Amino acid sequence: MIKFQNVSFAYEKGRPVLRDLSFSIARGEAVGLIGANGAGKSTVMKLLLGLLFGEGRILVDGTEVSKANLAVIRRKLGFVLQNSDNQMFMPTVYEDMIFGPLNYGLSREETERRVDAVLARLGLTELKHRYNHKISGGEKRMAAIATVLAMEPEAILMDEPSSALDPCNRRIVINTIRDLTQTKLITSHDLDMILDTCTRVLLLSGGRLVADGPAEEILRDRALLEANRMELPLSLAGRR
Amino acid sequence: MHMADALLSPAVAATMYVASGAVAGVSIHKLKKDDEPRKLPVMAVTAALVFAGQMINYTIPGTGSSGHMCGGMLLSALLGPQAGFLSMIVILAIQCLFFADGGLLALGANVWNMAFYGCFVGYYLIWRPIVKSSLFGEGKPAMRARIALASVLGCIITLQLGAFSVVLETSLSGITELPFGTFVALMQPIHLAIGLVEGLITTAVLLFVYESRPELLMDVEAEADGSKRSLKAVVAVLAVVALLVGGGLSLLASSNPDGLEWALFGNAEEGYAENMGLDEEAYGVESAAADTAEAIQEKTAFLPDYAFADSDSAVGTSVSGIVGSAMVAGVAVLICLAGGFFRKKMTET
Amino acid sequence: MNKMEKALYELSEMDELAARSSPIHRLHPAAKLLSTIAYIVVTVSFDKYDLSGLVPMLLWPVLLFQLSGIPVRTCFYKLRIVLPLVMAVGLFNPLFDRRIVLQLGTLAVSGGVISMLTLMLKGLLCLMASFLLMATTPIDKLCAALRMWHVPKLLVTLLLLTYRYVGVMTGELAVMTEAYHLRAPGQKGIHISAWGSFLGQLLLRSMDRAQELYASMLLRGYHEHFHYAPVRPFALKDALYAALSISAFLLLRYVHVAALLGKVIVR
Numbered sequence: 001m002i003k004f005q006n007v008s009f010a011y012e013k014g015r016p017v018l019r020d021l022s023f024s025i026a027r028g029e030a031v032g033l034i035g036a037n038g039a040g041k042s043t044v045m046k047l048l049l050g051l052l053f054g055e056g057r058i059l060v061d062g063t064e065v066s067k068a069n070l071a072v073i074r075r076k077l078g079f080v081l082q083n084s085d086n087q088m089f090m091p092t093v094y095e096d097m098i099f100g101p102l103n104y105g106l107s108r109e110e111t112e113r114r115v116d117a118v119l120a121r122l123g124l125t126e127l128k129h130r131y132n133h134k135i136s137g138g139e140k141r142m143a144a145i146a147t148v149l150a151m152e153p154e155a156i157l158m159d160e161p162s163s164a165l166d167p168c169n170r171r172i173v174i175n176t177i178r179d180l181t182q183t184k185l186i187t188s189h190d191l192d193m194i195l196d197t198c199t200r201v202l203l204l205s206g207g208r209l210v211a212d213g214p215a216e217e218i219l220r221d222r223a224l225l226e227a228n229r230m231e232l233p234l235s236l237a238g239r240r
Numbered sequence: 241m242h243m244a245d246a247l248l249s250p251a252v253a254a255t256m257y258v259a260s261g262a263v264a265g266v267s268i269h270k271l272k273k274d275d276e277p278r279k280l281p282v283m284a285v286t287a288a289l290v291f292a293g294q295m296i297n298y299t300i301p302g303t304g305s306s307g308h309m310c311g312g313m314l315l316s317a318l319l320g321p322q323a324g325f326l327s328m329i330v331i332l333a334i335q336c337l338f339f340a341d342g343g344l345l346a347l348g349a350n351v352w353n354m355a356f357y358g359c360f361v362g363y364y365l366i367w368r369p370i371v372k373s374s375l376f377g378e379g380k381p382a383m384r385a386r387i388a389l390a391s392v393l394g395c396i397i398t399l400q401l402g403a404f405s406v407v408l409e410t411s412l413s414g415i416t417e418l419p420f421g422t423f424v425a426l427m428q429p430i431h432l433a434i435g436l437v438e439g440l441i442t443t444a445v446l447l448f449v450y451e452s453r454p455e456l457l458m459d460v461e462a463e464a465d466g467s468k469r470s471l472k473a474v475v476a477v478l479a480v481v482a483l484l485v486g487g488g489l490s491l492l493a494s495s496n497p498d499g500l501e502w503a504l505f506g507n508a509e510e511g512y513a514e515n516m517g518l519d520e521e522a523y524g525v526e527s528a529a530a531d532t533a534e535a536i537q538e539k540t541a542f543l544p545d546y547a548f549a550d551s552d553s554a555v556g557t558s559v560s561g562i563v564g565s566a567m568v569a570g571v572a573v574l575i576c577l578a579g580g581f582f583r584k585k586m587t588e589t
Numbered sequence: 590m591n592k593m594e595k596a597l598y599e600l601s602e603m604d605e606l607a608a609r610s611s612p613i614h615r616l617h618p619a620a621k622l623l624s625t626i627a628y629i630v631v632t633v634s635f636d637k638y639d640l641s642g643l644v645p646m647l648l649w650p651v652l653l654f655q656l657s658g659i660p661v662r663t664c665f666y667k668l669r670i671v672l673p674l675v676m677a678v679g680l681f682n683p684l685f686d687r688r689i690v691l692q693l694g695t696l697a698v699s700g701g702v703i704s705m706l707t708l709m710l711k712g713l714l715c716l717m718a719s720f721l722l723m724a725t726t727p728i729d730k731l732c733a734a735l736r737m738w739h740v741p742k743l744l745v746t747l748l749l750l751t752y753r754y755v756g757v758m759t760g761e762l763a764v765m766t767e768a769y770h771l772r773a774p775g776q777k778g779i780h781i782s783a784w785g786s787f788l789g790q791l792l793l794r795s796m797d798r799a800q801e802l803y804a805s806m807l808l809r810g811y812h813e814h815f816h817y818a819p820v821r822p823f824a825l826k827d828a829l830y831a832a833l834s835i836s837a838f839l840l841l842r843y844v845h846v847a848a849l850l851g852k853v854i855v856r
């Protein structure tokens with residue numbers, strides 16, 4: 001579904017952010033992308049979405065990410081931003097949800113059907129006509145996920161989906177993510193969340209892929225994590 | 241400066257709607273030709289920021305009162321005149337719709353008074369000529385000085401124009417019994433003080449942006465392409481502006497020549513024109529009380545003479561210009577003090 | 590609450606009022622906008638001494654308050670700052686216009702007093718009309734009406750986007766102001782040393798935010814076209830409402846209802 005082939009990228013010459021990165025993600029896989037601040041996680045997301053262009057090849061469902069293919073690529077990918085305020089730019093939740101589908105030429109009826117279905121599935125029906133500036137942080141995050149789901153993407157990318165949420169809202173978001181059947185690529189420092197939602201983990205460090213394997217395995221490897229400025233997820237740390 | 245609906249007659253309001261609408265139409269056309277979709281989010285976020293920024297209280301050193309930011313100059317320096325104008329329209333519309341500041345019918349007039357002057361006059365006649373010039377020489381300090389000069393001058397001039405338009409529109413609407421001259425004499429000095437404070441705040445913000453991200457400012461990076469204007473050009477533009485403003489106002493004033501109002505009015509305007517170059521000094525509030533006393537004394541001493549001496553003596557006019565400047569400064573200080581006093585009263589109760 | 594929090598509160602209060610339901614709320618936004626504009630135009634067109642002619646215009650907002658269930662108190666609370674400013678302009682009239690136009694027993698009323706009262710009433714009426722429009726019409730519906738009237742797309746979209754970000758930015762500045770004052774007790778405003786950086790910092794962050802926002806629009810297929818919440822088609826009842834209210838205004842403008850009523854009692 002997603003394939004990086006020898007991808008490199010630098011914002012400034014001589015200071016590469018990504019170095020010769022290669023990996024592939026199969027359809028339906030749930031992958032966590034972890035690494036310290038500045039390891040290149042966001043850049044991976046931006047390259048994949050065609051917001052940045054670097055060297056090497058990136059394929060989404062067999063189509064190369066290039067300026068000419070942007071519409072096709074973005075149609076397949078849904079991106080949940082870390083800051084929901086930047087994602088939800090219309091006055092109401094409903095208007096934000098219809099924004100994507102209508103842009104892709106869906107009819108009003110079909111859009112309406114999707115919006116209602118997604119809201120019902122996430123248990124947010126009550127939020128439909130609320131104002132974006134008046135809902136809580138937790139509601140906003142869920143609504144942001146809903147705006148992406150309304151586009152029915154084939155793969156969902158999430159940037160820190162559990163950040164700044166209370167434990168209860170964090171749990172709701174985690175359960176929601178777990179229930180999604182699409183291909184998932186999630187970046188986060190919340191390793192417990194990654195453990196709960198992903199089956200596979202990619203560990204980035206200094207723009208290189210230093211580990212790629214089952215989540216249970218990598219997230220248990222205390223030495224590997226600590227060498228890369230992370231620590232064991234609480235649930236695996238065995239503390240009391 | 242927001243005008244309420246009740247201050248306008250339908251005819252004046254409609255005229256202002258047409259005028260502002262035409263400028264908006266031209267702006268939209270221009271933006272569409274450029275890269276509109278990319279600019280839209282920037283415009284929205286900046287407009288929202290300016291809206292919120294208008295609520296910040298800036299303490300004015302030495303007075304205990306506080307000032308606010310206008311936004312017209314700031315927006316046009318950041319977004320350019322067209323995008324700045326449209327952003328101001330939206331800000332004014334939200335203020336009138338949700339905060340009852342201004343009015344639905346008066347929106348056209350408010351857009352003209354605050355957005356048109358602030359964005360178009362402020363940008364084309366003040367910001368761009370000054371910032372692009374070689375005034376104060378080369379390098380960063382010179383650019384800082386140019387930004388400061390353009391901001392202060394821009395805010396003062398555009399606010400004066402705006403305040404004068406408020407008077408003109410209200411008078412043409414036949415709303416107030418206040419004689420035209422008196423109204424002008426009330427409005428212009430108040431807005432001289434307001435404009436000065438706003439200019440200084442705008443300067444502070446723009447200088448900060450210049451230090452951190454100069455590429456965000458309009459025309460600032462254009463230095464490299466050699467399209468500089470000479471100092472002469474700047475001076476010429478400023479002179480034209482001053483003449484237009486001063487001359488226009490005097491013409492209007494002479495059509496209403498009755499005694500004290502006329503003198504007050506004439507003085508205030510000439511004082512303003514002379515004052516333009518040295519607002520920072522005029523604003524030195526440290527010795528506020530002394531200045532005020534002096535100004536009042538001067539006023540009582542000179543004004544009757546001037547009113548009776550009439551206008552044909554060249555000496556009389558220049559003397560009156562000086563008196564006017566002092567009065568304007570005095571009134572400015574008084575207003576700052578009064579503003580602080582009332583605000584204090586209001587917060588105490 | 591600081592100023593920004595108050596503004597946020599007022600915004601959300603308007604949103605809440607507009608989200609209620611009443612016969613007025615259910616009218617088409619274009620009909621409401623049209624009749625509000627007509628009302629304001631007719632109101633300000635009254636002669637400056639025609640106080641008694643203007644008084645009956647009060648009936649329309651009173652009626653709307655009743656029909657929509659919007660509390661009058663909220664309206665006056667909102668107008669508390671603006672109203673005195675409107676009034677202030679009229680205050681000079683009694684000084685300049687001292688012609689006695691009315692003799693009530695021993696009380697002589699000058700033209701200036703009449704025109705001052707007329708101006709104040711006009712101000713009040715116009716503000717109430719605008720308030721009632723916004724208290725019964727959500728912003729997105731109003732924008733849809735503006736689009737119906739061919740107000741340029743760029744402007745309407747900008748209005749919607751800005752409205753959305755007014756909430757976000759005001760909220761952030763409110764927090765920043767609080768943070769500032771927590772570390773600067775006793776200061777009333779922002780000290781001159783922070784004039785530039787206080788707003789400047791947020792401005793720089795906002796530019797990045799605008800970029801991210803644009804990215805999020807692009808990622809959802811944006812290409813110069815915004816779709817708005819659908820507004821139901823303009824129906825007969827909307828046309829009737831607009832036509833009826835506008836004819837009522839014109840009637841009140843040209844037929845001196847107050848005088849007619851007065852004649853019934855006073856001969």
